[in-house]
Amino acid sequence: xxxLIISPAPHVHSGDSVSKNMRGVLIALIPAYLVGLYFFGLGxxxxxxxxxxxxxxxxxxxxxxxxKGEKTINDGSAVLTGLLLAFNLPSxxxxxxxxxxxxxxxxxxxxxxxxxxxxxxxPALVGRVFLLISxxxxxxxxxxxxxxxxxxLDAVTSATPLALMKFGHLPNIMDLFIGNTGGSxxxxxxxxxxxxxxxxxLKRIITWHIPISILLTVFVFTGILHFASPETYFATPVYHLxxxxxxxxxxxxxxxxxxxxxxxxxxxxxxxxxxIITVVIRVFGAYPEGVSFAILIMNAFTPLINTYIKPKRFGxxxx
Amino acid sequence: MRTFKIGGVxxxxxxxxxxxxxxxxxxxxxxxxxxxxxxxxxxxxxxxxGDLVKVGxxxxxxxxxxxxxxxxxVSGKVAKIDDAIDASGYxxxxxxxxxxxxxxxxxxxxxxxxxxxxxMTPEEIIKKISDAGIVGLGGATFPTHVKLSPPPGKxxxxxxxxxxxxxxxxTCDHQLMLEKGEEILVGVSILMKAINVNRAIIGIxxxxxxxxxxxxxxxxxxTGIEVMALKxxxxxxxxxxxxxxxxxxxxxxxxxxxxxxxxxxxxATTFAVYEAVQKNKPLFERIITITGKSMAQQGNFWVRIGxxxxxxxxxxxxMPEDTGKIVAGGPMMGRSLSSLDVxxxxxxxxxxFIPTIESARKKMKNCLRCAKxxxxxxxxxxxxxLMGQSENAMWTEMERNRIMDCIECxxxxxxxxxxxxxxxxVRYGKTTVGGIIRSRR
Numbered sequence: 001x002x003x004l005i006i007s008p009a010p011h012v013h014s015g016d017s018v019s020k021n022m023r024g025v026l027i028a029l030i031p032a033y034l035v036g037l038y039f040f041g042l043g044x045x046x047x048x049x050x051x052x053x054x055x056x057x058x059x060x061x062x063x064x065x066x067x068k069g070e071k072t073i074n075d076g077s078a079v080l081t082g083l084l085l086a087f088n089l090p091s092x093x094x095x096x097x098x099x100x101x102x103x104x105x106x107x108x109x110x111x112x113x114x115x116x117x118x119x120x121x122x123p124a125l126v127g128r129v130f131l132l133i134s135x136x137x138x139x140x141x142x143x144x145x146x147x148x149x150x151x152x153l154d155a156v157t158s159a160t161p162l163a164l165m166k167f168g169h170l171p172n173i174m175d176l177f178i179g180n181t182g183g184s185x186x187x188x189x190x191x192x193x194x195x196x197x198x199x200x201x202l203k204r205i206i207t208w209h210i211p212i213s214i215l216l217t218v219f220v221f222t223g224i225l226h227f228a229s230p231e232t233y234f235a236t237p238v239y240h241l242x243x244x245x246x247x248x249x250x251x252x253x254x255x256x257x258x259x260x261x262x263x264x265x266x267x268x269x270x271x272x273x274x275x276i277i278t279v280v281i282r283v284f285g286a287y288p289e290g291v292s293f294a295i296l297i298m299n300a301f302t303p304l305i306n307t308y309i310k311p312k313r314f315g316x317x318x319x
Numbered sequence: 320m321r322t323f324k325i326g327g328v329x330x331x332x333x334x335x336x337x338x339x340x341x342x343x344x345x346x347x348x349x350x351x352x353x354x355x356x357x358x359x360x361x362x363x364x365x366x367x368x369g370d371l372v373k374v375g376x377x378x379x380x381x382x383x384x385x386x387x388x389x390x391x392x393v394s395g396k397v398a399k400i401d402d403a404i405d406a407s408g409y410x411x412x413x414x415x416x417x418x419x420x421x422x423x424x425x426x427x428x429x430x431x432x433x434x435x436x437x438x439m440t441p442e443e444i445i446k447k448i449s450d451a452g453i454v455g456l457g458g459a460t461f462p463t464h465v466k467l468s469p470p471p472g473k474x475x476x477x478x479x480x481x482x483x484x485x486x487x488x489x490t491c492d493h494q495l496m497l498e499k500g501e502e503i504l505v506g507v508s509i510l511m512k513a514i515n516v517n518r519a520i521i522g523i524x525x526x527x528x529x530x531x532x533x534x535x536x537x538x539x540x541x542t543g544i545e546v547m548a549l550k551x552x553x554x555x556x557x558x559x560x561x562x563x564x565x566x567x568x569x570x571x572x573x574x575x576x577x578x579x580x581x582x583x584x585x586x587a588t589t590f591a592v593y594e595a596v597q598k599n600k601p602l603f604e605r606i607i608t609i610t611g612k613s614m615a616q617q618g619n620f621w622v623r624i625g626x627x628x629x630x631x632x633x634x635x636x637x638m639p640e641d642t643g644k645i646v647a648g649g650p651m652m653g654r655s656l657s658s659l660d661v662x663x664x665x666x667x668x669x670x671x672f673i674p675t676i677e678s679a680r681k682k683m684k685n686c687l688r689c690a691k692x693x694x695x696x697x698x699x700x701x702x703x704x705l706m707g708q709s710e711n712a713m714w715t716e717m718e719r720n721r722i723m724d725c726i727e728c729x730x731x732x733x734x735x736x737x738x739x740x741x742x743x744x745v746r747y748g749k750t751t752v753g754g755i756i757r758s759r760r
């Protein structure tokens with residue numbers, strides 16, 4: 001014993017850490033990633049590697065040469081942003097576009113606000129939406145799912161289920177469930193994403209509030225539309241739940257710590273908001289998919305939600 | 320199984336000293352007996368330098384309403400009256416007594432026979448408790464007689480005994496229940512009589528199954544006493560959390576338990592009440608737990624108030640080599656000490672030795688806004704927000720965000736993945752806001 005440490009209580013810590021949480025989310029993404037690699041082959045591998053490496057590199061360079069702060073790439077958040085960005089991209093997108101997306105995600109959406117925890121908008125989604133607006137063709141021609149596809153840029157493309165739905169064709173629901181469908185490389189398999197969701201819940205990395213409120217809102221809203229006028233709104237709520245980026249968005253993107261509300265009641269408001277905006281864009285808007293926009297819009301509302309929606313205080317309950 | 324409804328955490332329990340029978344600690348050569356308690360005004364010394372005192376003799380007379388008598392825990396000669404730091408970490412007036420022999424006041428019944436009958440009136444019981452200098456032994460050391468005298472117009476409906484011991488490591492209350500079960504139950508019935516209720520609940524966390532079984536068996540021979548096993552969840556020993564867990568009522572912000580008809584007493588306090596009322600013995604000794612991951616001999620010791628911690632620790636094999644932090648009390652709410660040369664106070668429940676590798680806090684990182692501090696806060700506060708507002712001196716906003724409700728349990732800082740010192744800042748803010756509120760009156 002050389003010296004005694006004096007500090008105020010508590011003198012123990014749960015052992016939870018930033019990197020533990022980031023690692024947990026990465027583990028939860030593995031099933032969806034494996035499905036992506038299987039159906040989109042080489043393209044998925046290249047896009048995801050480039051995205052992760054460039055996100056880590058941009059964070060390292062910015063932290064070292066511009067912010068001149070401590071190294072932060074070890075916490076795993078840049079890896080996670082990179083992987084989530086890749087999950088939101090078609091697997092046949094050129095490498096240079098991926099790098100631009102990574103630069104926008106890390107450089108503009110994350111580091112310019114002070115790094116992890118300070119960003120108002122989800123970095124991966126800012127990167128994705130930037131690419132979607134800048135390169136609409138490349139961002140919306142998805143390759144067809146071909147097991148272990150060895151082609152990258154010249155992969156055969158096909159429309160996504162959501163685009164098909166706009167024109168009245170309904171895809172096979174089982175294909176949507178396992179991921180045998182066109183789409184961004186990490187969003188196609190409902191079952192793989194749901195496995196990740198269960199893992200996140202078991203590890204207490206996220207709570208159920210945000211994903212369930214989003215999914216329930218979409219289910220109810222599209223259900224009402226379908227029930228009121230099956231001729232106009234022929235897609236059943238189940239199709240809406242399983243197709244597009246909804247599950248990926250609800251489970252992994254909307255639950256991003258920094259950009260989602262701090263109280264459970266606030267999370268419910270936020271989730272319902274995302275659900276409504278998603279359906280409005282999908283059903284009435286020009287884009288076939290609206291999850292990314294819906295999440296970014298509700299991200300912007302998060303500070304307001306935190307200001308006005310307070311936790312249930314002790315003593316507030318009926319005695 | 321019941322527990323409180325909002326927040327909470329479950330730290331690893333590390334109850335190494337559970338089930339280890341109590342040993343009686345050796346007497347110190349010099350006892351340093353604090354005249355004050357953590358809460359309230361210090362008592363006024365009624366002895367002077369050179370006086371000879373006996374065990375149980377009054378040393379300090381309570382001064383003011385929230386104040387308690389102090390008795391000698393040893394016999395000997397008063398060496399001096401001076402300031403000293405006690406195990407709660409505060410410097411306060413204390414009486415230094417050079418110990419000679421162990422001569423008790425004749426009025427104290429030292430027999431071990433258990434006396435169940437109590438014929439005193441409620442007023443007499445409360446007077447006796449007040450005379451005996453009994454304070455809450457859970458740590459806050461609030462004078463017990465004050466808690467037993469509800470403000471006019473308020474009526475107690477139920478007595479709740481706090482036998483939760485939710486702090487990791489500590490086992491003093493657990494051991495007391497195993498060894499002094501019947502005395503505790505007599506104490507409970509005396510307290511029920513004092514506040515005129517016919518129902519009492521002893522709340523025990525389910526990690527003390529032997530104590531639950533023991534007290535349940537004994538409770539059958541008493542009327543109106545229920546032993547309630549509760550799910551293990553920190554900070555269930557918090558008064559408001561315990562009331563919520565046992566009777567499902569939440570004490571409103573700023574109010575005291577009597578508002579919902581409850582009076583809460585710690586289990587060790589209840590034993591002290593038994594001894595005071597039935598055995599005429601003032602409060603001058605208690606059980607403390609000596610523990611730590613590297614301790615060779617964990618133990619629970621009967622210690623006279625005023626004994627230096629070093630004296631007790633020696634009997635448990637001394638301080639471990641790798642100690643990096645000494646904590647008086649449990650790891651969640653205890654105070655770290657600069658040395659073992661401080662004396663045991665009435666509120667000292669134990670000494671915990673934390674190895675060097677676990678002593679220092681980890682480096683603080685950016686707030687992730689993961690909301691874990693909000694979800695574990697048992698009072699429904701927003702620690703991340705309060706910390707930021709405390710750093711920025713936003714006192715008005717902090718008051719509006721209910722900073723004064725904070726019970727300083729430490730769940731927020733315990734949980735934070737970024738190792739942020741949430742409670743440090745909240746505590747600072749709470750002190751400042753509390754001062755502002757008082758200055759308005």
